[in-house]
Amino acid sequence: MKRYEKVHEPVNVVVVYKAGKTRIEGFKWQNELYRISRNNLLTKAQKGSVPIYLFSVSNDKGAYQLRFETDTLDWFLEEIIWED
């Protein structure tokens, strides 16, 4: 059974920048560390004139969307789809 959760909360993220690519390794939300096994899709969007990046990532527990704001350099967890 899937569970869908809209979150939009700030998170700490571990990111590797290598060979011009950005890869998310994990993030910490509500004191729990989520290791990421797959970076599936990177989407670029605009908030007004500010570019933002949406990372669709997953591990064996579920799929997550993380959002990076380029004006403040803040990361947010946007949504989780749990695979129970």
Added chain:
Amino acid sequence: MQLPEPRRTILHIDLNSFFATAEQQANPFLRGKSMGVGMRDYAGSAILAASYPAKWQGIGLSTRYNVAKSIDPDFELASMDPVKYYDLHNRFIAILQQFSPQIEIYSIDEAFLDITNLTKSRRDAWEISFEAKHQITRQMGAAITCSIGIAPNKLLAKIASDHDKPDGITEIKWEERFEYLDPLPIQDVWGIGRNISYKMNKAGIHTIRQIRELSDDALYAIIKGYYSRLRLLVDGYNFEPVTSNRERKPAQSMQHAHTLHNATSSKAELHSLAKKMSERLAIRLRRHSQRSSKGFISFAYANMGKYDWNFAHWFGSNFALGELTDSGEKIYRACAPIIDETELKQKIRRITVGLFDLSIPDQLILEKPSKESSLKSAIDEINDRFGSFKIRTADILHQYAKETELSSAKHNMRFHACLP
């Protein structure tokens, strides 16, 4: 008179179940499953795109979510995410532009590419098609596939790309065209509209082969003036060049549609939505320096069946604006009496406001901007910079509140129409 044989090489590239595969790319748990894209928290949501496993069970465009669930209890619905699709569309077009500058963006997930000069000089159409497929998978994701049609004109290229879905490549050579054209149901052929299909079906004609076998007189008796164009079409002729969107004429019409999360019979709600959609249309008019003097407003009732989005249950009226305008207020003022006078027999699910006969007035550059138009330009500029509808009139403020209630912050991002 014998018409010349077309000698161009056209590709039609069609992303398979684009919105669905974009969601499968973002969420690998959805891959290979019966799923679709729609409004996740609404059981009556119409499905906007379905994956192939869903399509094979008869779940497709505009099937209701609850109906899809009754067909396949394992069917899953992902939320529509226009930002994702818009970004992937841009990547899709950038990939194709590497092959030829002669590209026509036909929709968010389809494009024509004229590669005649490339094939003349050095490369085979199949080699280019394989390379395009490879680049799409590499740059957009493994879950996103496309079908490619290769043919001497746009009509046959489109038929070819439909022939082997998903993920195929089909070439239709000019001398083989009837093998592909003849068995097709009339309504499946690009360029044949609903009215023509209806008239032909009513006359007992259902396939392209049956049309080809009709005499000119018999064809004329059924569809009158359109018969010569239809005759060319069923013989596989299409003379339209691949026109890059920059070379295209400005749009002749535009419309905005809004599907309500909760159907309503409140006239106040309809007024408010019409006002917001009028403002959206006005922003698009101003962005393209266009104006309009005519439009329409239409409504759809809530209790629609699977295919009724396109046929029944629609009603509304045209309106005249009296003068060429790009003012949202004037568009809304023309809609308002129609809303007031419309008798609602049921709750409304969908409202559409559109404009047609758009034009770019010659004297526009000589006009001294009025105080009102200067104000609108300033508001447009601010909204472009900080996000759409950051500045809005007070009477549609509650629409904004509803939007934020329903969607995450990402849905408030600027999202332009996909075609320039």
